[in-house]
Amino acid sequence: MSERTERDIIAAIRKMVGSGDSRNLLAGIGDDCAVIRQDPPGDKVWLLTTDALVEAVHFDRAWHSPRLLGRKAAAVNISDIAAMGGRPLFALLSVALPAGLPDAWFDDFLAGFNAVLREHGMLLVGGDTVRSGSAAMFNVTVIGEAEAGLVLYRAGARDGDTVWVSGSLGLAAAGLELCRRGVATDAAEWAELLKAHLDPEVQVAMGRVLAASGLVHAMLDISDGLATDLAHLCTESGVGAEVVAEQLPGTEKLAMAAAFCNMSGLDWMLSGGEDYQLLFTTPVAAAAILPQLVLAQTGRQIHAIGRIRSRHGVVLCSRDQDGGEQRREISYQGFDHFV
């Protein structure tokens, strides 16, 4: 498979599957969740999403405690429900465990997984437990619901829309790099970055507020990095985008970690992946009310980072030292599990 990216594979699957009998299917492959109408149609729709976590690819037991890994396994799937503006309800968990794994490790994983479910009022309703050869693997399916008229899709962004993110970018990538370099996972100095990688927060409340506002045209969550996920949103919407480097929201700790690691904080923000912030577009006029609305209802700031354009591709704009504008194509330059 070495020649194919994850995107190639998904495109091939979409082509083969077609739209089929789409009577009650409102969205299928290509969005954060499948969206299914109730039968007969009701006020609510069902949201379905599934994700796999593979040891040595998605996590490293050397620094990821089982409790936090269990929390993350739940969180990254709940994030896909948040990305549609939905409310998570139920989870299914498949676990493949190697023979050498201690019982206590899995018990702690499960305690962390279940704790996040409880925080969101969710329930584990089924699963599968199997043996694996050497690597532990988890697959989580989450079922949620949303108001039929308020679901937010990747498609829907329009020329001229403002592009927003729900919080800081690049923190998880910085945290991962610190773990790789052997920084203690309880190092207080780096707590913000380590938590972003080990125990990410999901933006369910933010997603609900954004969906209810009626102001959002398109939305997804940032799992593969801004450069890739904004390209997804643009492709599904048939548009392009410009983002402004100076407007990307980092943090002081991110800049400190970049200096410490001698790496680029900007690269982490664009390509790092696993931010689990929401990325969304609105009409320009929304800027006058949406930040205040979100702040009042969630206590969080949102950040305008650019603009949707009719011309395809995602372009990063920045100022050079002389004040001239630099433009760089960054479409799909985020994290790909297949490359």
Add this chain to the structure above:
Amino acid sequence: MSERTERDIIAAIRKMVGSGDSRNLLAGIGDDCAVIRQDPPGDKVWLLTTDALVEAVHFDRAWHSPRLLGRKAAAVNISDIAAMGGRPLFALLSVALPAGLPDAWFDDFLAGFNAVLREHGMLLVGGDTVRSGSAAMFNVTVIGEAEAGLVLYRAGARDGDTVWVSGSLGLAAAGLELCRRGVATDAAEWAELLKAHLDPEVQVAMGRVLAASGLVHAMLDISDGLATDLAHLCTESGVGAEVVAEQLPGTEKLAMAAAFCNMSGLDWMLSGGEDYQLLFTTPVAAAAILPQLVLAQTGRQIHAIGRIRSRHGVVLCSRDQDGGEQRREISYQGFDHFV
């Protein structure tokens, strides 16, 4: 984990999770599917099930062609929907692929998977594609529906009920043994047994007829072998069972394969696993009408194999050479992925 069986793990999970906010949850961990009420409640309920297939544990690429493995990955999950009397609608597919796997292998897997979905009028609506270290792994989630009043659970069997199976037992175990011994997978002589292992049929139509009959008290599908799955049904129903060795439905080819391999056809029928036949109980009086009803609507025979008893445990009854009765406890002596 070496001390724990899959059953121990599931019991621990059930205990930890509790029943939670079960407002719209009609069945959770411990049945073939989770059963969820529509909100607001309607005539139909949703069914959810998930299963993992791990290379070297659940399948061997040496003899399992990718197309048939794709078919089986879909079928074994659809079987859980059939086990509740439901109709499968949608599937989610997570794939973890090792770097060395040729593109064509996965394309063929997907073609087989999708073919079974089409045969059942289903649609692939989402999934995840990730890299794995060395073993290929697949996780399938299937969503189905059933009429709210007609769902069949594992619990519900009553003292005196007749125990039935929907078809022959042990064929998949015999087919697996033949593959292990290097028999060609297109050997016409063993086609029935090889197909049972490589490309099992699922009993959706049978499950629909049984659910609609109103005569069935409890049902599940046989994935871990009769001895284990009947014990599951009995435990959930708070009863026990006796099965009669001479009434277990094998086939002529099964007996031939047992002789060829110098193994026990009876052991395959009791413990082999992966039969994907339906196992169900009815009041005694149903025997006068149910076999004819099923034959008329599906063209298939069902087989009475024993009786539900109030005393716990599953007992195998057989006649010895002198006509005396032998009784042997067989609870949970089927296949366990964790032992």
